Amino acid sequence: MRTSARIVVILAAIAVVAAAAFYYLRPGMLTPVSGAPQLSASTQLINKGEYLARIGDCIACHTQPTGIAFAGGRAMHTPFGALYVPNITPDDETGIGLWTSDEFYRMMHSGLARNGSLLYPAMPYPQYTQVTRADSDAIYAYLMSITPVKQKNREHELRFPYNNRDLLIGWRTLYFKEGEYKPDPKQSVDWNRGAYLVKGLGHCAMCHTAVNALGGSSEAKAFEGGMIPNQNWYAPSLTSNKEAGLGNWTIKEITDLLQSGVSHRGTVYGPMAEVVFNSLQYMTDDDAKAMAVYLKALPQKEESAPPTSQARLVSPETMELGRKVYVAQCVMCHGDNGRGQPPAYPPLAGNQSITMETPVNSIRMVLNGGYPPGTKKNPRPHGMPPFSHILNDDEVAAVTTYIRVAWGNTGTPVNAKQVNDLRILLPE
Incomplete structure (x- = not known):
């Protein structure tokens, strides 16, 4: 009897709830809420800061290839020695957890650390000085919102006299102009x-x-x-x-x-x-x-004379060797006429990056190959394999020369020494 009574009470309660729902939720009583839920001001600021930190590419320098994001420690090799990028997570001891937004802006705008010491310009404050205070504050808010990482910063390994920060006073006098970006009213x-x-x-x-x-x-x-x-x-x-x-x-x-x-x-x-x-x-x-x-x-500088093909400067033997290597290794993707299959396989004929005065990038691509980045708008990029293990210096020089002067291209020839100089320098 008690069980039956409980069931009756439960059913009655359900009926009451259903009746209330029918009354209050009947058509016309409620207006659906459209769009995304409203974010708090602090969340909006953090989201803005995350976006701006992406544009500033902060993660690229402040993260080791296999390390935790923004925890620092990455070596930046310069002609003056190695700089080690600092931890910018909000850890109080090893990061920027104790920094204020004023101190962060001073670092971005003036190139000064929290203790007032001069920053080396591997930190791009000569460019970041143009960032507005509002955007700096947003980046600061974002960095303060990420998980703190306790990772001690490593001392720089710069040769004398470059390890003397006082010398940066002279450098800054010559090459640093402080100031936020000022819009040009004449432009859009x-x-x-x-x-x-x-x-x-x-x-x-x-x-x-x-x-x-x-x-x-x-x-x-x-x-x-x-x-x-x-x-x-x-x-x-x-x-x-x-x-x-x-x-x-x-x-x-x-x-x-x-x-x-x-x-x-x-x-x-x-x-x-x-x-x-x-x-x-x-x-x-x-x-x-x-x-x-x-x-x-950006203003384009016109050359005094239109460039012409440099094929006449190349010996017939080199051109033939380059052509044979091209047919064997390159023609499948880039075509007989060098027109490629864009955007998957870029054109070589009429490609300004192929015919630049310096052949460094062209040689590097033949030696080391490479992939364009996998991106949201191109998630499965087509890459180019390396040929350093297949072709010797003469063959690399010949095929690079061929693509720089064939099809009316206006590049200059490449020699084997240029190839060898780059071959012995392993990429980072």
Whole structure:
């Protein structure tokens, strides 16, 4: 009897709930909530900071290849010795846990550590100085939100006299100009946003501008290209029609290259592939377009005379050897006429990155091969195998020469010594 009574009570309760639900949830009584749930102001700030830290590519330097994100310890080899990147997780003892937002901004804006010491410019504060206080605070909020990692920082191993930080006073006088980015009222919103990202967080000029013996660069020569120290890759000029000038690229071709690593005009390899993988693929479409607008608008330097094919400078024997190697190893992907199968297999004919004055990147690709980065918009990239174990120095020189002068290309010949110099330098 007691069991039956319980069942009756339960059924009655269910009936009451059902009746209430029918009344309160009948059509027209409630308006569905559309869109995503509202985020708190602090969560929005942290999300913004995470995005900006991606654009700044902070993880690339502050993380060892097999280490914990942002825990530091990675060696950065320079002509002056090795620098070891610090821990920037919010650990109180070994990271930045005790830093204030003011101290973090001073580091970004002025290149000063928490204790006031001068930072070496491997930390790109000459570019980060252009970052606004609001964006700096957002990055700070994000870094303070990640899991602290207790990992002691390693002392730099710089040769004398470069281990004397006081010398940086002179360097900063010559090469550092402090100041946030100021929009140009004569330019469009997209141009200004692109300039802010390229010059500031993107720190593109750090690679695409030549550095001198002191590790400094001239603002007047920004984006004119240069060798990346200790990496043995050449970052091409973005202002030269003989290299990677973007004046005749479409906005879509530039944004495709930035976000996915491939476009119908070319493919990124080497250090730029890492930048796309770690950073640029996470850009919004609007920011990618803004960067493309700014990069396309960079003044293009016209050469005094139109370049011509250099095939006449190559001996018939070298051209024939290069052609045979090309047919045996390259033609399947890049075609008889060098037109490739873009975007999977980039064209070699008419490709400015192939015909640059320096053949370093072309030689590196033949020797070491490479893959464009796997990105959200190109998750399964087609790569190029290495040939260093198959071809000797003469064969590499011949095939590199062939692709630099065939099909009307205007590159210069390559010799075996240039190949050997790069072969003995193992990639990092």
